Amino acid sequence: MRVEPDGSLDVAEQITFAYAGEFEGAYRDVPTRSGESIDRVSVAEGSTAYRPGGNTQLGSSDAPGTFGVERSADRTRIVWHYRARDERRTFTIRYRFRGLAVAYDDVVDVDLQVWGSHWPVGLDDLTARIEPPRPTTLGPAYRVYGHPAWVHGVVTRTPDGALLHAVGVPARQFVEERVVFPRSLLSSTGGAQRRSGNGLRRIVAEEQADQASIERNQAKIDDAKRHIGRTLLYLALLGLGPAAALIFLTWLVFGRERRTGYDRDYEQQPPSDAEPALVPPLLRQSETPGSLEFTATLFDLIRRGRFASKPVTTRKKIWGGLRHEDLADLELSVADRDMAVTPFEQSVAAVFEQALQDGPQRLSDMRERIEEHRRVNAERFKEFKERVASAIGQKRWYVGGGAQMLVAGIAAFAVAAVALLWTGIDGWRSGAPRWGDVVLVALGGCAVANGAALVFAAVQTKLWRRRSRAGELEAQRWDAFRRYLTDFPRLQDAPPATLELWERYLVYGIAFGIADRVLQAAHLQMPEELHDRSSIYWISANGDLGSGASALAIGDLSSGFGSALAPPSSGGGGGFSGGGGGGGGGGGGGGGAW
Numbered sequence: 001m002r003v004e005p006d007g008s009l010d011v012a013e014q015i016t017f018a019y020a021g022e023f024e025g026a027y028r029d030v031p032t033r034s035g036e037s038i039d040r041v042s043v044a045e046g047s048t049a050y051r052p053g054g055n056t057q058l059g060s061s062d063a064p065g066t067f068g069v070e071r072s073a074d075r076t077r078i079v080w081h082y083r084a085r086d087e088r089r090t091f092t093i094r095y096r097f098r099g100l101a102v103a104y105d106d107v108v109d110v111d112l113q114v115w116g117s118h119w120p121v122g123l124d125d126l127t128a129r130i131e132p133p134r135p136t137t138l139g140p141a142y143r144v145y146g147h148p149a150w151v152h153g154v155v156t157r158t159p160d161g162a163l164l165h166a167v168g169v170p171a172r173q174f175v176e177e178r179v180v181f182p183r184s185l186l187s188s189t190g191g192a193q194r195r196s197g198n199g200l201r202r203i204v205a206e207e208q209a210d211q212a213s214i215e216r217n218q219a220k221i222d223d224a225k226r227h228i229g230r231t232l233l234y235l236a237l238l239g240l241g242p243a244a245a246l247i248f249l250t251w252l253v254f255g256r257e258r259r260t261g262y263d264r265d266y267e268q269q270p271p272s273d274a275e276p277a278l279v280p281p282l283l284r285q286s287e288t289p290g291s292l293e294f295t296a297t298l299f300d301l302i303r304r305g306r307f308a309s310k311p312v313t314t315r316k317k318i319w320g321g322l323r324h325e326d327l328a329d330l331e332l333s334v335a336d337r338d339m340a341v342t343p344f345e346q347s348v349a350a351v352f353e354q355a356l357q358d359g360p361q362r363l364s365d366m367r368e369r370i371e372e373h374r375r376v377n378a379e380r381f382k383e384f385k386e387r388v389a390s391a392i393g394q395k396r397w398y399v400g401g402g403a404q405m406l407v408a409g410i411a412a413f414a415v416a417a418v419a420l421l422w423t424g425i426d427g428w429r430s431g432a433p434r435w436g437d438v439v440l441v442a443l444g445g446c447a448v449a450n451g452a453a454l455v456f457a458a459v460q461t462k463l464w465r466r467r468s469r470a471g472e473l474e475a476q477r478w479d480a481f482r483r484y485l486t487d488f489p490r491l492q493d494a495p496p497a498t499l500e501l502w503e504r505y506l507v508y509g510i511a512f513g514i515a516d517r518v519l520q521a522a523h524l525q526m527p528e529e530l531h532d533r534s535s536i537y538w539i540s541a542n543g544d545l546g547s548g549a550s551a552l553a554i555g556d557l558s559s560g561f562g563s564a565l566a567p568p569s570s571g572g573g574g575g576f577s578g579g580g581g582g583g584g585g586g587g588g589g590g591g592g593a594w
Contacts (some may be wrong), residue, residue, distance in 0.1 A: 008191025118590025
């Protein structure tokens with residue numbers, strides 16, 4: 001760039017394109033501001049001058065060796081046409097830039113972006129030179145600055161020109177050269193903007209302020225690094241404190257269980273007629289049953305007569321087939337199909353009615369029979385869980401409302417995170433980050449952490465939902481009954497006198513996952529005449545269920561049902577799915593090729 005005596009700039013850009021493939025056009029967008037204009041445009045390649053009048057449409061075709069100029073309020077677009085294939089080509093674009101230089105009473109300020117932020121590619125090497133109208137002495141009124149500080153570059157001045165050299169310029173990163181020289185070097189100001197007063201002191205103050213700002217930002221960042229413990233504490237407080245406060249408030253208002261006045265340690269019999277599939281979810285403050293509840297429902301249907309059972313013996317191979325052992329088992333058959341059942345009990349009954357459609361089958365063979373129709377039974381198991389959830393909902397055991405508070409918090413933190421991160425990252429300077437951008441990104445990360453904490457809390461229903469007063473009393477009584485069954489074998493209380501109560505003990509023990517405790521007590525205390533009449537106890541004389549000559553542990557049976565009722569796996573695969581910035585015109589803007 002050579003400053004003419006009237007203050008206008010004679011600009012010559014040399015741009016080298018490295019082509020891979022076939023290309024036929026390129027363009028340069030040179031931004032202009034109010035009071036600035038560009039004229040005398042020319043394009044050349046070596047000693048070959050391009051002819052004006054070419055098409056200015058991006059992506060268009062025209063005769064090689066032509067160029068066109070298109071002007072708008074904020075830019076001048078230069079488009080030229082050629083033919084290139086897998087080669088390097090260097091073009092020279094010339095133009096006169098009027099109104100960019102600012103003439104004060106004492107100095108002339110030429111602040112020019114020699115490389116613009118619109119270029120989509122990085123630049124390995126950038127050289128820019130601004131020449132004053134004539135050579136001058138190296139005094140205080142002749143200065144050169146390079147911007148921004150985070151770009152790797154140097155500036156030098158000689159009597160006949162100021163040189164900027166930058167390397168490794170990232171994509172979409174501007175580079176700016178600012179030259180100040182005495183006003184006396186101009187013969188007129190026809191090609192410059194005229195401002196009254198002295199400008200040197202103002203320009204030096206601006207540059208010093210930019211540098212001081214960078215140093216202050218760096219000092220704050222260095223301080224945060226030096227006191228990393230304090231920084232991490234602040235981040236932890238900001239990243240989890242607001243969410244923790246909201247979670248605690250939500251639990252206090254919506255999740256904290258209310259007192260009922262119930263204070264018994266044990267309930268010696270089931271406190272209500274609630275089905276075994278409903279009770280464990282109530283104690284968990286959940287709505288979803290599992291394989292234990294499914295197994296307990298089966299045994300309850302046997303107890304009530306929907307299915308019939310009789311004790312049998314099954315021979316099982318042990319020691320790799322070298323020996324056999326006779327184990328106690330149950331043979332099941334369909335009995336009273338007309339017996340009234342709940343919708344979720346009907347889902348269980350459908351599974352075993354299909355397994356027994358060919359006649360009586362042994363309980364130890366049920367897993368294989370269920371797996372024969374795995375897909376349809378998996379749907380029935382899913383239906384069972386949905387119907388249990390519906391039945392629990394109808395009982396109105398739970399009082400919600402806190403979920404809305406957590407969802408609102410998640411949405412607020414998500415919006416804050418997007419806004420903070422977007423703003424901070426958009427203005428981020430990798431070479432010399434601003435403290436404000438660091439704070440914005442850190443706060444955005446804290447907003448993400450708070451949102452994640454609220455998402456975790458949202459799936460913990462006990463934090464935002466409690467039982468109703470009736471539901472809490474029901475849960476406390478069933479919990480006392482569960483404690484009684486757990487401690488039953490060692491208690492000195494009189495054992496149940498009726499077979500129905502013994503069988504209900506086992507059904508609920510299966511649902512609670514403590515069937516072994518009930519079976520242990522039955523082995524020790526259950527009268528033989530009751531055992532012989534039971535449809536669900538099948539204990540040999542050698543031990544309780546799951547030991548000695550017994551067939552299967554209830555836990556194994558339940559886990560086997562759960563495995564057999566799981567949906568079949570589906571195959572398939574996936575795939576990879578001081579900063580400057582005040583300069584104008586010149587190499588600013590951007591360009592490209594097609």
